[in-house]
Amino acid sequence: MKRIATVSLAGCFGCHMSLLDIDERIVDLLKLVEFDRSPLNDLKSFTGRCDIGFIEGSCCNEENVATLREFRKQCQLLVGVGQCAIMGGLPVMRNAIMHSDEPLLECLEESFTHGPGVYNPSNEIPNDPALPLLLDRVYLCSEVVRLDYVIPGCPPSGDLLWEVLSALVLDKPIHIPPWMVKYD
Amino acid sequence: MARHEAFDGGEETRQRITFTIDGEKITAFAGQSILEAADAAGIYIPRLCDVEGLDPQGSCRVCTVKVNSRPVASCVHPVSADDVVENDTEEIRRWRRDLIKMLLHEGNHLCPICEASGRCELQAMAARFETLEPDLYPYLQPVRPVDASHPDIMLDTNRCIRCGRCIRASRDVDRKYVFGYIGRGIHKRVGVNATDLAHTRIDLDDAAASLETCPVGCIIRKRVGFFAPIGRRQFDLQAPGDEIEKRKGEGK
Numbered sequence: 001m002k003r004i005a006t007v008s009l010a011g012c013f014g015c016h017m018s019l020l021d022i023d024e025r026i027v028d029l030l031k032l033v034e035f036d037r038s039p040l041n042d043l044k045s046f047t048g049r050c051d052i053g054f055i056e057g058s059c060c061n062e063e064n065v066a067t068l069r070e071f072r073k074q075c076q077l078l079v080g081v082g083q084c085a086i087m088g089g090l091p092v093m094r095n096a097i098m099h100s101d102e103p104l105l106e107c108l109e110e111s112f113t114h115g116p117g118v119y120n121p122s123n124e125i126p127n128d129p130a131l132p133l134l135l136d137r138v139y140l141c142s143e144v145v146r147l148d149y150v151i152p153g154c155p156p157s158g159d160l161l162w163e164v165l166s167a168l169v170l171d172k173p174i175h176i177p178p179w180m181v182k183y184d
Numbered sequence: 185m186a187r188h189e190a191f192d193g194g195e196e197t198r199q200r201i202t203f204t205i206d207g208e209k210i211t212a213f214a215g216q217s218i219l220e221a222a223d224a225a226g227i228y229i230p231r232l233c234d235v236e237g238l239d240p241q242g243s244c245r246v247c248t249v250k251v252n253s254r255p256v257a258s259c260v261h262p263v264s265a266d267d268v269v270e271n272d273t274e275e276i277r278r279w280r281r282d283l284i285k286m287l288l289h290e291g292n293h294l295c296p297i298c299e300a301s302g303r304c305e306l307q308a309m310a311a312r313f314e315t316l317e318p319d320l321y322p323y324l325q326p327v328r329p330v331d332a333s334h335p336d337i338m339l340d341t342n343r344c345i346r347c348g349r350c351i352r353a354s355r356d357v358d359r360k361y362v363f364g365y366i367g368r369g370i371h372k373r374v375g376v377n378a379t380d381l382a383h384t385r386i387d388l389d390d391a392a393a394s395l396e397t398c399p400v401g402c403i404i405r406k407r408v409g410f411f412a413p414i415g416r417r418q419f420d421l422q423a424p425g426d427e428i429e430k431r432k433g434e435g436k
Contacts (some may be wrong), residue, residue: 093294
C-alpha cells in the first residue's frame, strides 16, 4: 500500500479542496493508499517514509522551509500542486513591491498599521515568538528542494489530480489530455 | 493585401509547387512561407509572434520546424519545391515547450490574477505542451513598470513577451508608430513613443489596442476586465489552431 503525505505551505487550501473534488473516486484512492501526515487527517508529523508528497503553496516563512525540507527527506516523490507551488501564485506578488528599500517592512505596515481599513490602535506589527518568522521574500518550492512533478492550475481540477495521483500510485505513465491542463 | 505579393506577382502567374510536412503532401505557391502553406492545408504549426493580418517577424521561434533536417522559423521561411518539413515530432515539441517555458519564466506570468487568463495565447500554448515535469530554469521575477496613465488602456509590461505584435499593428495598420523596441538582448523591451501611454496617439479603436493583438495580458482595456466568465473564455471553448485544423480536407 502506497503512503501519501500532503501539506499546505503558503497556499489557500484550494488544492486540498480540489483533491476532495475527485468525489466518489476518493473511496478507490483510499483502497490504494494510506494517508500519512496531512491536514485531511490532522496528523502533524510523519509516522514513517512516504511514497508521494503532495505540496501546496510556496515558502513565505521559515516554518514553510523546514516543512518542505522534511517532506523532501521523507517522501520518495514530491509533487508540487497548483500555481503557488510552481511559481509562487498570489503570495509571490509581494516580491514585486517596488520603490522600497525594505519591501518586507512596507508589506507588514500596509497589512497591520497604515493600510486602508486597518484598525490597530497599538500600531504594533504582530511579533509573538510563536509566529514563524517571515522570509525576506517568497521562495518557490523549486528554489528550496527538488520537485519530481508539478501539476499546474489554480486549483488543478479534481480530474487532473486524479489522473496524476492514480498514475503515480499504480506506477503507470502519466498521459494528460491538454484540455485538462489549466493555469488558473 | 497578401503578405507576399511582392514575391508572387499575382494569383494567376504564381507557380504551384509541392512539398511534404510530416510525410503529408502539400501544395503551395512559390514564395509562400511554410506557415502560410501549412495553414492553407489545415496543418497547425504553433506560433506566438505571428498573427493573421500582420507581417511575420520570426522572433518567438515557437513555429520552428525542420526543413531538410535544418531548424528554421516557418513563419519567415519561404517554401521551396520538394522540401521535407518536420513539424510535430518529439524533438520539435520539446524545443517549443522549452521556448514557451523560458518566456513564462522570464516575465511575471501569474495566471490566477491575470485579466487575460483564458484568452492568453502564451497560456494556451503552455497548456498544449505541458508535460508535468518541473523545469530547471529559474524564475527571474522581474519588477517592470506598469503604465496606467491612459484613460482607456493600460500597459503591464511584467507580462510582455516582446512578440512585437503591437509594434507591427501600430506601424503597419494604424500608421501611428506608438510602440517600438528599446534595448538589446535580455534588456530588450517594448516602449511607447512618448513619456507615457497617455501622451501617445493610441486609442481604443486602434489595431494595436485590439484584443487580438496582444497575445498575453500586457495591453489591457480598462473597465472591461474579466468580461468572459471561466468556462466561456476564448480558449476554454477551443484551443488555438482548432480553426486551422478544421480547414483540413476542405478545398482539395
